[in-house]
Amino acid sequence: MIASWPVFLGRFGLWALCAGALFALVFSVLDLKSKSQWSLVAKRSFLTSCIGSLLTVFGLQYALFSHDFSIRYVATVSSKSQPTMYLFSAWWGSLEGGLLLWAFLICLFTFLAIYKDKLRGSILTSFLLLPSATLCFFSGLMLKFANPLASFDDRFTIPLDGIGMNPLLQDPGMAIHPPLLYLGFTGITIPASHAITHLLNKNEEWIQLSRYWTNYAWFFLTTGILVGSWWAYHELGWGGWWFWDPVENASLMPWLLLTAFAHSALAFKARKLFNRWNLFLVLAAYGMTLVGTFITRSGIITSVHAFSESDLGYWFLGYITVYLLFAFGFLGFNWDSLKDNSDLKESASKENAILFNNLLFLGMFVAVFFGTTWPIFSEISTGEKVSVGAPYFEKTIPPISMPALILLSIAPWLSWKRKTGKKFKNYLKIGTIGGLLSFLFFSYIRSSIGLPWLDSSWEHFLTTFLLGFTLLPTCKEFLDSKKGRFMSSYHGGLIVHLGVLFLAIGATASVEHKFQTDAILENEKSFVLDDYDVELTQDANGLQITNSENYSSFGASVHVSSDGGTKILYPEKRDYGPNWSPTTEMGLKSNWKRDITLSMSEIINDSKVRYRVTIQPFLKFIWIGGIISILGFLVIIGSERR
Amino acid sequence: MLSFLEKAREKPATMNRTMISLIMAFLAVLWLVFSGIQDASLFFYFPTEVEQSITSDEMEQDARIRIGGFVQPDSISIEDEVVFFVLTDDERGVVRVRYEGILPDMFAEGQGAVAEGIFPSEVDNGYFSADEWIFYADDIFVKHGEEYSKEHLDKTEMKKRFGSGIPSGTLE
The missing domain is CATH 1.20.120 (Four Helix Bundle (Hemerythrin (Met), subunit A))
Structure with a gap:
């Protein structure tokens, strides 16, 4: 043919x-x-x-x-x-x-x-x-x-x-998620290439050029990760939004290194610090895009044997090795000639804060990297296959990410090189008031949706404090800044930081307070979750069967009464024919305080259906925080274009 | 290459303090990672390996493990909210799995799946006993990735449809 x-x-x-x-x-x-x-x-x-x-x-x-x-x-x-x-x-x-x-x-x-x-x-x-x-x-x-x-x-x-x-x-979310991630991954090639021009040709401009392209790569990668998470939450239907799956970790690893670079490049711009470290980070970030693709595409995580069955894995491994040899070989040979201003005398300065920021991001990277690749090392060294799941990450990530969040709330008010001044102390004072207020505010809101007043994880307490602790000084900073200089990359960064804190509140609340139960609903009989003040009633019509273009749907209308309002949800099972397993479309009642989701788990008969009910406080903060961060990125990109 | 070490020796005391705190913090991270890995990793087997360790008497009962393979076609049965199915692999090893709970959406016959749970040492429900080695799973994962469209069908079915031309990149 x-x-x-x-x-x-x-x-x-x-x-x-x-x-x-x-x-x-x-x-x-x-x-x-x-x-x-x-x-x-x-x-x-x-x-x-x-x-x-x-x-x-x-x-x-x-x-x-x-x-x-x-x-x-x-x-x-x-x-x-x-x-x-x-x-x-x-x-x-x-x-x-x-x-x-x-x-x-x-x-x-x-x-x-x-x-x-x-x-x-x-x-x-x-x-x-x-x-x-x-x-x-x-x-x-x-x-x-x-x-x-x-x-x-x-x-x-x-x-x-x-x-x-x-x-x-x-689904539109899943249609744009991969290209966004690819844009982020391939975008990292440009800062890494600029780093190589510096290693080979002493291109002193490299860091400004790299920073410019890093902003784009970072923007796409972050948006891609968030869209993927949004899709998983809304389409997989069981109330989860991050699973610590190797595929997700593969996108998180370069992101962590890129974020570290975006910060340490600031220290270079302001004070010519960390020259070698910057080169290392950006070259490693590019390497991680290859490693991430390798571990998700070669099947090596499941088993070393699955990997050896296809030559693709060897080719990837070969290319990664060649890249690492060349990139870090160049870096090693030029090590002594790369000028580095290593004056870090003032300990409470912005450059030291960035140093610790980088350490923490590197720490998170190491934790994610080892968690993801441990099955490979274990199988190679001992022959025993192991599996590392979410419990590992939930144990190791908070002790590293929480100090990073504290640093994030203080570091913007520090000065380069100099000791901190009056302004810093003033901001800490305002911040403490704001922090206590927001801590009380969130505690009150939690109690209003059926959770105990002062009983939560320390991570969640900390994030609720830090939001106010950062919000008030940030507002003051915006009010004090002169007209026209309002949307600088510094201000963009402050917006991104606020977004991260919003996201952290949602994430810590969902880890600590996620509540899940099964409920069997019958027509017109109400099911009450007393502790949470939620009432569920299935419609009198019971199970409905409708046919759509390429699937048939089994769904039921359920009235959900909570937070002083009632919403009719329509959770369904969709059957796409013999080629595919049926999918679950959840019903979602969401306000800023909490998300209530309802997914059909079993159809018992026409009028009796078993549902999985999930209640997660502040889940919307994850998406709100994500959107705020993305807007902050846009401010940074806009201001650096000029 | 080693000149940076000499330089570090000449640095003022504050620089050294920074370096020491950095190194301490990094060691703390490493400790965190390795202690976490020790606690939170589970042994992972393919069905063939499970069969082998059962015959050689090496499989521990009541130990939490994960088993990964393909859901064997025509093996899923549901009785009173309890799901029974068979996990298999390329070498035709077989493990019977019992699972109570909601199955993930992408769980299907011929699909790759991972079950987490135990082989209980005491089973008393009148149907089968502990020496029948039924795996009591309390968590089921399906493979997550962009390749669902391929993994959905197993290799034999792919061969039926496509002859020898199995698209490359098919895992396992």
């Missing part, structure tokens, strides 16, 4: 992508080695690679939209009945397309960086090393193991319709 011309073009594009990247890499190395002018050739090879990636994407999209099921990937991730929007998002529905998206975004970011930062000469060629090596690797993987445009070996096996996407993933 002859492929259609766009598919043909796409396959050609994939080769162009690989060849262009290879040439860009070779000519960059030549340019750096021989001091002759190969930079223009390297740049044009790289542009060829960009065009190649565009062609491949076009070919894949054409195949998806024209339902060309002779392409294996298309038959796996899409079907004829799939809505248009999810035909497009089927692009990143599985490994092959995911690699293509990764390559495409690296092209995009690198292209933008070259033109925005006006890179030329040897700076350009040293900058191109990392993106072109990464592109070589990813396009090589696609050509060898995971070609998104490969057709079936045998044309008689071509199916009439594809398997399609899991209905659970046919």
Whole structure:
């Protein structure tokens, strides 16, 4: 069977992508080695690679939209009945397309960086090393193991319709979550490449340029993680929003290093401190994007054997090793020549606060890294497979993250180099008043929704105190700041910090006060949770069966009375036919005080259904905090553009 | 390369204090991590390994473990809110699992799943005894990732649909 011309073009594009990247890499190395002018050739090879990636994407999209099921990937991730929007998002529905998206975004970011930062000469060629090596690797993987445009070996096996996407993933949140994460991951390539230009060419501007791109990578990564969490909470339906799953941890690890870098880069900007440390962090963050992808894609977490069954894992491991050798080799060789101002005389200064911030973030990173990879080390060293779950993370993360939150509430008021002044003491005073007020306020609110007055975890107490402790001084800072200087990156940072504290209140409350019970509801009989002041009544109509475009729904109307209001929820089970397991759509009654969710767990008969009821106080603070943080990022990005 | 160590020696006392507190804090983190790992990690087995350790008398009863594999097609049965199913793997090892509670949405036949629980030493419900080695799970996890669409079907079913052309990247 002859492929259609766009598919043909796409396959050609994939080769162009690989060849262009290879040439860009070779000519960059030549340019750096021989001091002759190969930079223009390297740049044009790289542009060829960009065009190649565009062609491949076009070919894949054409195949998806024209339902060309002779392409294996298309038959796996899409079907004829799939809505248009999810035909497009089927692009990143599985490994092959995911690699293509990764390559495409690296092209995009690198292209933008070259033109925005006006890179030329040897700076350009040293900058191109990392993106072109990464592109070589990813396009090589696609050509060898995971070609998104490969057709079936045998044309008689071509199916009439594809398997399609899991209905659970046919959701706007899940459609944009992966590309946001990929944008964050690939965005880290740019600051890491700028770091390499500094190591190879003494590019003193690297840190400003890196900071600029780090803001974007950070923004996308954070948004991606939050959207993923939001989706898990709303679509998986059982009241959880973070599961400490290796896939989640894989996105958290580079995030922690990137956040540490965003702070320590401030210390460099203000005082030329931590030069080597900054380079280390940004190079490690890029490394972690590879490691994260490796551990989630190779199956090594489940078992070392699963990993050794596919060559993909070895290739990843090989590339990671090569990257680490080169990146940290460059860093090691340049160690002595990298100038570092290491004057940290004043102990209560902002630079010391940043030092401890970095230590804490590194600590969290180490905790997450070991928790995630321990199964691998254990199996290799002792032959015993172990599994590390949420209890480990719930034990190790709070003792590190809580000091970080305290630091976050104090550090913005410290000064560079100097001792703290009157302003600092004043802010502490205002803050203490604010903290006590917010502590009492949240205690009162907890008591009003059926929880005991002064009985909670120390983490939750601390976060409720810290919110007021930070909020009042922040308000004063905003009121005092002169007009026009209102939206500086400093102010953006303060907004992000507030968002983090909101999120922390929601997170600690949900860990400590999450309440879950099963309730069997019958028509028009009410079920009362006395302690929580919640009344549930199933509608007189009982179980309803309705048919929708691609599923049939079993649902029931339930009246939920709480907090002085009644809302009718419609929890359902959706059946998407024999190919898929049914999904649970929860009913949610939410206000800022608490979330009450209702999920059908078992249909006993037409009028009797068992539900899982979950009550979580302050859960909305997680999303509110996330949105505040994202707005803060936007302020930072906006102010640094100028 | 080692000049930074010499420099550190010449640094004023405050710098050393900072360094010492940093090192102490980092050691505290390491202690936290390793003590946590010791307490919170569970042994993990594939069904074949479970069978092997039962025959060689090495499987401990009442110890909390995790078992991961595929849910064997046609093995799920539900009796009075109790779910029975069979976990299996590529080498056709088999473990019977009993679970009381709500199954996760993506739990399905042919799907990868992990069960956490114990092999109880005392079972007395008139149906079976402890030497039948039924795994009492109290927590079920399904694989979390972007590859649900593939993992949903097991390899044999994939082969039926696609012939030899199993899409690459299929785990296990």
